Amino acid sequence: MPTTTRKPPRTRHRLRRQGAAARPPVPVIAGRRVDTPGRIPPNGRGGGGGWGGGPGDDEARARAATMATWMVVAAVTLMFMGFTSTYVARSAEPGWARQDLPPLLWWNTAVLLASSVTMELARRRARKGLVAGARRALGVTTLLGLAFVAGQVAAWAQWLAAGVVASGSTHAAFFYLLSGVHAAHVAGGLGALLYGMWRLGRPGTPAQMAASMTNIATYWHFVDVLWLYLFALLLW
């Protein structure tokens, strides 16, 4: 088996750049195909494990958390697309009757929009390392979120008192379904806000706090935009 000494492949250069143990050129076997199939980028992005103390771990975990947040957003969006497709198909059928929505929904919408503003305030404060201010803003966001859910329940109560029940018309059924499932997602967001307040009280760098707040804010803004979309759909 003939062997030669040759310039180390690109793999080695990349590994060295990324902090792997430097090694001298080594004898390799001619004709080898260690990188089959060809043109493989030599290094993965891996940060080196699922837990631990290295900075790579923290980075990888932060990336994973952000990615997971967006996947939750994607999954919830797809579920509401399922509802929407049924809504659109049913609303095109003869006999479809849209009923006037409870006026309270406008106030609830305003409350949810305000909560997005305070959420953004919390996120920016966390990024600047202003932990106490960020916690206050998160607290206000939580209260506004609770007020929104309570407002939605009050709107259902108004409709029920007026005799509009889910079994009465398809539009009413969609209102109870869409606003109910959305309220459940807001309740999940309230859990995230409480986690955020707890997280801000724990030790960590401003970057870690900001990363955590950004993920919570992404979800909160998403449920806000989702409600705007659903409200418009129900009004349509």
Place this chain on the structure above:
Amino acid sequence: MAHGGTQAALAGHATHAGHHHEPQSFWRRYIFSTDHKIIAIQYLLTSLVMAAVGGFLAMLMRVQLGWPGRQWPLLEALMPNAFKGGRMDPDFYYGAVTMHGTIMVFFFLTTALSGGFANFLIPLQIGARDMAFPVLNMISYWLFPVAIVFALASFFVQGGAPGSGWTAYPPLSDREPLGQTLWLISVFILMLAFLAGGINYITTTLNLRTKGMSMSRLPLTVWTLFVTALVGLFAFPALMAAALMLIFDRVGGTHFFDPAGGGDPILWQHLFWFFGHPEVYIVILPAMGIVSEVLATHARKPVFGYRYMVGSTLAIAGLSFIVWGHHMFASGMSPTLGSMFMATTLAIAIPSAVKTFNWLATIYRSKMRFTTAALYAVGFVSLFITGGLTGIILGNPSTDLYFHDTYFVVGHFHFIMGAAALFGVFAGLYHWFPKMFGRMMNERLGKIHFWLTFLGIYGTFFPMHFLGTAGMPRRIYSWEAYQFLGDVATLNHIISISAFVLGAAQLIFAFNLFYSMFRGPKAERNPWQANTLEWWAPSPPPHGNWDEAEPVVYRWPYEYSPKYAPEGVDHIPQWLPEPAVATAGRDGAGAR
């Protein structure tokens, strides 16, 4: 030497031992564990128990279909409610049909492959210590038994298990008793579990790969499990939305799908099959990955066309979302739309053929070691070809209209997403058992299990195509009532007897599994001389997977029988640094 060399090469990496404490209490270690390997074994064992339940229901169905009208006093003694007067109760039969399909698709195949193998293999094969979100992983598993409780509870409530089939088409599912509501809640919870798991698989694969493990060096199992998780992320929400609306219909008096109140049952079919067809690939893609891995390892040859295998996986996943209409050819679809769905359906044959020919090329002129795992992998290819060919027939609206809802369809999908996926599970179990439990399974029993299963499956599902051609409808309780089906009695006897052989063979597997788990011979670290990272870890891997530092990856995972290798070396593992390659095999390094 190589071990030492490898350790030296790893010296630059952070050592993680000591950063994470291994749980000591029994409950945290084995029950509410956050360790991906324990969760994988929990998923696998629970899904195998569910397979036994689903298989038992299938046996009962074959008792009825093989000898309709005959009395079974023994079964009456065992299950007086299901066999009133010695004959199977029709309601129980339809409940068994529904629950058999539900259990096998959701609670066995999906969970065994995407819950069991994904959990076990992804961190180990990418060189991570655990999933990105271990607690979410644990929650994902524990939602699974909750879903099982809801599903099985439907047998014990008034009205029994739902009889609307695993597709739960309204208006029948709108009118079924309480069991149907429990079924819907169960499916909703299960989808939540799968989503939680899928988020972990995707984030872990993308973020926690070890040094050198580029996406182009991922083992094909990880590729398919990763793509499967993506498919699930896009498919499961559709069923969750549909299930919620049907629950509203049933308990809230709404009429989303119930035509009696102006609802549209076809909308359910669209939503269900938008999920339902990708679900076929959620089941079969991981099996394809497992088979690719097992074939290369036991054939001692590189996987043929690695890049095309990855590309075809992505193509199948993408196409799976635009073919759902082929399940609805008989629902009054316009011919233009039908032609479009036919084209996309038949297009899946291209990436599927790429995979099939690559498997055949991988084993062509190889030095195949016919272990039980290899037999199951080869058997998978056979079943996949058989089932795939009949899929082409059903993908055409003109032929589908004749075969729709006949036993031809039952035969087809049992070959593809039943038997082939089952063979993927078995190939994976026999292959990775030594790594999971640190012991070897009995090969002789494994081979007996394989041959009985293989013959049992062909004896059971192949004749079903002839039943379909003769016009026998699926989900039928008393086919003998139809005069034109008089000629299929012999076929139904043969099918039932084959099914019993198939079922009995699984008892051999169950014995082998549990006996070997505790009494099997101790496994080496790398008993199959494989190249992927999990074989670098001890058998079974410790908490945190790697003794000290995570491995570094130097090459792709299928470096088998390389021409450049020294005499006696037929594989170069991914973790072996190059100085060790020259001497691999002389000191057992390559085989470590």
